[in-house]
Amino acid sequence: MMNVPFLNLAAQYAALKDELLPAVERALASGHYILGPNVAALENEIAALTGARFGVGVNSGSDALTLALRALEIGPGDEVITTPFTYIAPAESIHQMGARIVFADIDPRTFNLDPQDVARRITPRTRAIIAVHLFGQAAPLEPLMELCRAHRLHLIEDCAQAIGAEYHGKPVGSWGIMGCFSFYPTKNLGADGDGGMIVTQDEALNRRLRMLRVHGIEKRYYHDLHGYNSRLDELQAAILRVKLRHLADWNARRAAIAACYDAGLRDLPLQLPFTLEGNRHVYHVYAVLSDQRDALHQHLAEHGVPCIIYYPRPLHLQKVYADCGWKEGDYPVAENISHRILPLPMYPELTDAQVDYVITTIRQFFRPA
The missing domain is CATH 3.40.640.10 (Type I PLP-dependent aspartate aminotransferase-like (Major domain))
Incomplete structure (x- = not known):
């Protein structure tokens, strides 16, 4: 592993x-x-x-x-x-x-x-x-x-x-x-x-x-x-x-990693990041959406790929704003995304072997041998 x-x-x-x-x-x-x-x-x-x-x-x-x-x-x-x-x-x-x-x-494609x-x-x-x-x-x-x-x-x-x-x-x-x-x-x-x-x-x-x-x-x-x-x-x-001085190269590496994730995951039941036409995305986060988010999250952690969820609870449902009167259902797209989103490892120092391993581990979850 x-x-x-x-x-x-x-x-x-x-x-x-x-x-x-x-x-x-x-x-x-x-x-x-x-x-x-x-x-x-x-x-x-x-x-x-x-x-x-x-x-x-x-x-x-x-x-x-x-x-x-x-x-x-x-x-x-x-x-x-x-x-x-x-x-x-x-x-x-x-x-x-x-x-x-x-x-x-929010937009359900770009968030x-x-x-x-x-x-x-x-x-x-x-x-x-x-x-x-x-x-x-x-x-x-x-x-x-x-x-x-x-x-x-x-x-x-x-x-x-x-x-x-x-x-x-x-x-x-x-x-x-x-x-x-x-x-x-x-x-x-x-x-x-x-x-x-x-x-x-x-x-x-x-x-x-x-x-x-x-x-x-x-x-x-x-x-x-x-x-x-x-x-x-x-x-x-x-x-x-x-x-x-390294930012341009780092952002290019992030885009290359994102392209690898796209290619390796596109045939799975996941919603992959969507880039609007005319945008240059720098992939601070590469997040997928899954109806099986929690199980996939656990599977990755068990196989050496811990992930952090951004964001598990939208701001209008945070305790600090409890007195503002917002409730579940007020912002349905944000709420839906928060239940399904799973960011994957994304930083320039990721090796090709590590990226391949993340992809393989996700594929094994959906298509076990």
């Missing part, structure tokens, strides 16, 4: 050790540990990658969303629409602003926001839409942008899982008023700790975000805004700059 870790960050470190350690040593020797030259350089590099004018490094992807809403002065009485099928960060950031979370259901359901949720109080590019594929940006233009709304892109992805040839992060990125270690571009970034084309928002991340300061000890302590530190920026 082969053991195939669901994630293997140690393998990434081993491959990059000779590049990472000198970069860390240079950052330590500089004596400049907060908002130093590595942070400034990384901001420019991520902005260039996404086609944005400005990048603003912050403490995490969650903080990126919170500061984006704060920069738009969204607060009590406002509504923000997002998806119930993702990590909690977008909903959490809306709640932290005192605004009302409004969920819209991203369904623009038609979004349209039904817009009210005079709606101020923004947070579109999550789930699992590495862009949300339907053109229809969402049309809704935003028609109703004078802001589109915020949650790009935490999709750095390097494109929608109709244009990078994610460059469509909305702001794009928010996470550098959590498991992401396609991951730090060795927390980190995040906001990109924007808007000079005024860039200035405001830079103040918000440092206690509302533009001039030291003069506080013009109610801000936060949310700075990307110099060590993480140094590490990310090394890793950024």
